[in-house]
Amino acid sequence: MHKVSVTAPVNIATLKYWGKRDTSLNLPTNSSISVTLSQDDLRTLTTVGASDDFKEDKLWINGKEQNLDTPRTQSCLADLRSLRKQLEQELSSQGKDFKPLSSMKLHIVSENNFPTAAGLASSAAGFAALVFGIAKLFELPQDNSEISKIARKGSGSACRSLFGGYVGWEMGKLGDGSDSKAVQIAEEDHWDMKALICVVSDAKKEVPSTSGMQLTVKTSDLFPIRINDVVPKRYNEMVETIKQKDFEKFAELTMKDSNSFHATCLDSYPPIFYLTDTSKKIISAIHELNSQGTVVAYTFDAGPNAVLYYQPKDEEKVKAFLEPYLGHLNEWKDGKGDDEKKLDGVSKLIWTSVGGSPKIVDDCLIGDNGEPL
């Protein structure tokens, strides 16, 4: 058995991806930007094995065998095998030795180190790890931007998890998606950024993002101005704030874009709600804190969880401010939260920071028998 293990990070968009112009290729209606989070705190670990002994492709996620026979996963596997086949033909034509990995079946074992209860979409890190892992096993010469196009077919936002630091997903214009790919705007050590994930419990089953975004594309009257005017301008501005490390402007653009995205959800018909009263209390609290100078940016994906970005120099200020709201969850201090301000809807805090790109690791999830360990 030939195998390799990799980890891939979670990314949280600061300029939101919401809307597909092509649903089978996962081509977006607008470019987006994200911050990659540290794999020390949140990551998918994936081991990919190839062997002549394997009878069929198999995938296990968090200990449970999954159906691999979905168009998206099949599309990723086909693309990767095609690139490997191309490589094998080149090596063959050069008279070089190689393993015929493109024709072997794969066993893929994947584990997230974050609980489902954390409410984080795991598909981005999951597809990034799967695609990056197979690309490494296949020793593909393509760079991460090229590989990101394959991850994109698995899950749109997965393409951004191919890079660390600050990442753009250029929407592209071509019908085949060959120019719709992730690019790195800045490395993680260009700008040290902290992130705090506030996990908000929500009784209600949420509208899945795939169907939600298509409802918005189809029914929201406000959506066209967002994708045609608002986001293209904001993309360039946000890239600039990252390069300049202008936190105040970066925070404003991030918060505005989160609100803009949720506004188009509310303008969908029937309306889609992801923000709860708890989410809104967090938003109000952040604006109160920032009224004395911008310290924190909030952003919300397709769910009630807040992700807060702030600079390391402001960590004590952020903790002191959040204590009355979130004191009951914090480990940094024994003090109880202020009952009046307390945000009972927040069930968990994850303190993390900007982090690096996918990497090869020693941990291995597949045993010698080709099954999960």
Place this chain on the structure above:
Amino acid sequence: MHKVSVTAPVNIATLKYWGKRDTSLNLPTNSSISVTLSQDDLRTLTTVGASDDFKEDKLWINGKEQNLDTPRTQSCLADLRSLRKQLEQELSSQGKDFKPLSSMKLHIVSENNFPTAAGLASSAAGFAALVFGIAKLFELPQDNSEISKIARKGSGSACRSLFGGYVGWEMGKLGDGSDSKAVQIAEEDHWDMKALICVVSDAKKEVPSTSGMQLTVKTSDLFPIRINDVVPKRYNEMVETIKQKDFEKFAELTMKDSNSFHATCLDSYPPIFYLTDTSKKIISAIHELNSQGTVVAYTFDAGPNAVLYYQPKDEEKVKAFLEPYLGHLNEWKDGKGDDEKKLDGVSKLIWTSVGGSPKIVDDCLIGDNGEPL
């Protein structure tokens, strides 16, 4: 003392007024449409008295004396006195007898029959009653559309309370506001419509609509498409659905416009939230009910209260559907609500219907001494 008493109705917009292009004249960024509610259930009763004995203009609302020295109220009084003066000059030139009311001070006493706790904005009915009452006392020949321009200066949406039934507020184009007025789209007996106000308790102090709408005008990136494209088209469509009595389409346009308005609030910076989790549960419940055929339209003003419109033929269906949610509030049945579905956030229900225009009544709120009774 010369006096007259009038009542004026509440109106609830189905196409929202949100945004001023001129804040001192209350000129809107878009035309709007409302349904006037029955004065049997909700009304402002106002008695206006004029006397040479009065030393100054005075106003009492719900038993408390109010400051009359606000630009908006002064603007209404000045316009009405100017029209009365014009009338007096005409009568004088014709050698006719008249009382010099334009130079007398006014005592105005006003009472709402709905509690503040009902969470209904009272300024529309209040200014409509004040302006209509003085116009009647002054025996002004102007029609209600002309009078509505004066009420508009007191409170924008007050202009729509000058008519019963289905009312449009044409935004107008002129800088002086002389073409920004209410017009009747259809009489109340053209289309019998029921309304249910669900009063939602909200701990948080809301952003007042005047400052809220200006924040939206100034900061929302999505707002331009709403006022330039979405609302103008929707205005014409909604007028047509009212004329055709097409409830399904009327309901869809009403719900979409409420969502669109709240979306631009959320897109303001900092964002403005009026809908609470309870509001959203009501919205979801209505869409569930309507999935079998449109029965109810919801709309939300600048607050968490829902106003539901439905046709008389569907009253039993509406009550049966709402019972699990609102059974604890209903008087029509003793049965308790379903605890799981129960909307604890709803504190009061007001069952009413479309109603008529302001009218002169016998009730009187001023005593012979010129003070409130």
